[in-house]
Amino acid sequence: MHIPINQVSDVxxxxxxxxxxxxxxxDDAAGSAGVSHVFLRDLERGKETxxxxxxxxxxxxLGIRMVLEIPSTAEARFLALSGKPSPNPSAGEDTERKDPM
Known part of the structure; x- marks a missing residue:
């Protein structure tokens, strides 16, 4: 199930x-995650901080996966910042960087 996250209470x-x-x-979940039960209680109640x-x-x-969906226009910049290679270089595009000098 995909859940849109717009505020801490959604999480x-x-x-x-x-x-x-x-x-x-x-308290068991908190201990397993290495946080206090107070932290987990606050999180479950949607505390903003x-x-x-x-x-x-x-x-x-808890086995919950978080995925961010960013605009496609920011994909190349994100990949460059994170040091990850582009998953699908455009067909026919020269993927080697050339020294401009």
Whole structure:
């Protein structure tokens, strides 16, 4: 299921739903993710100031994958910044960089 994320409470509700459906107690899930039960409670309630790195740890622990959809116009710049090769170079495009001098 894909869920549009527009606010922290959207992430919190998804985490709560997955955790409850898995039958995992809040303190157990928090301990497994390396965060406090207070942090997880705040996250599940949609607290706006949660630390993003910790959110990612909770998501990973619960098996929730987060994907960002960026405009195609920013793809090349993102790949260059992240050091990742382009997955599908355009047909016929010269993929080697040439020294301008």
């Amino acid at each position: 919190g509700n998804a985490i709560l739903a997955v955790r409850k459906e898995s039958g995992v107690r809040q 949660v630390q993003f790195g910790r959110v990612l740890r909770v998501l990973e622990e």
